[in-house]
Amino acid sequence: MHGAALAGQQDFTIVNKTGYPLKHIYVSETNNNSWDEDILGRDILNDGEYFNVTFAKAEKTCKWDMKVAYDDGETAVWEGLDLCQISKLTLKWNKSTGVTSAIKE
Template sequence: MKTCLLGGLAALALVAGILPAAAQTVEFTVINNSSYDLHYFFTTPSNENNWGEDLLGESGILEAGYQATATIGDGSDQCLYDFRFVMENGAELVEPQIDICTLNSYTIND
């Protein structure tokens, strides 16, 4: 079941991917190194005020201790993005101005 959810994250992320100025798809690994399952993952270009759709999708969860590939593709040419993570306990982590053009992985910690 974990493999199915992780595969679902990658598939949903592909639909919601990003094309930066260099017209390359931006992929990076999300590592959930926290004690809680990740229930929602939102992104938005830092120069915008509205969060995009949940990259995990309606039934996606990234369990604690697991990782998955995220692909952002909303057509923006921006490199700086804000990330918003919502964990199973309701805790939210907002990370502003992440440079996705140079990002290889992002680790969520407690």
């Protein structure tokens, strides 16, 4: 298992199945009062695309919060995600409720 040993155990993949482009994704340690920088940078995560989030091997924290922002400014936030147990988050948007959900794998 060369290469995989260098990865942080918190690494995960975000899959956008919302039907809309995501403009910003923020991931910060739980209990951090501010969001770290936008991990997408200048990119946009279009519907049907995925983005691999990687952490330093030395990172020990398992609980993280995540915020996504659509290009219209709407946002969704998840708190206390145990990224030591999650390898994939598939984001979906429910048109009737207006709620963005995350399916954990």
